[in-house]
Amino acid sequence: MGERGRDVRKGQAALSVGSGWHLIAYDIRDPHRLKGVARLLEGYGTRIQYSVFRCWLTSRTRERLLWELGRTIDSTVDSLMIIPLCSRCSSGAIIRGTAQAWPTERAGHVVI
Numbered sequence: 182m183g184e185r186g187r188d189v190r191k192g193q194a195a196l197s198v199g200s201g202w203h204l205i206a207y208d209i210r211d212p213h214r215l216k217g218v219a220r221l222l223e224g225y226g227t228r229i230q231y232s233v234f235r236c237w238l239t240s241r242t243r244e245r246l247l248w249e250l251g252r253t254i255d256s257t258v259d260s261l262m263i264i265p266l267c268s269r270c271s272s273g274a275i276i277r278g279t280a281q282a283w284p285t286e287r288a289g290h291v292v293i
Contacts, residue, residue: 200239202271204264207232209254217253218261221246 205222209215209232222228225246226236238246243263254261 200237201268202266203236203238203243204229204262204266205234205236206262206264207254208260210258211255214253214255214259218250221249221253 203226205226207218209218219228219232222234222236225238225242226234229235236246247263250261
């Protein structure tokens with residue numbers, strides 16, 4: 182396993198914000214790991230571009246995501262960036278093409 186996942190938690194203090202949108206970008210060298218990371222992130226958010234996702238994360242889901250990514254990513258050759266966005270930043274996003282606007286809060290559950 183070697184260095185796998187060792188640096189995924191680097192900068193954890195910067196991620197100690199509350200719930201909100203996060204922009205996640207990655208560059209994974211191995212096709213097998215690439216598929217695994219993409220599949221994992223699809224469970225947490227929406228794909229914006231090929232290797233870029235937007236995810237609404239709480240502190241708890243962020244910790245779980247980091248743990249799961251740490252089991253998949255090889256930090257000696259792969260890179261990952263998680264950027265927490267305040268509501269002002271996400272509402273100011275300039276969007277063109279087929280991308281959808283970012284709501285300022287996560288959609289709630291609908292009871293039918």
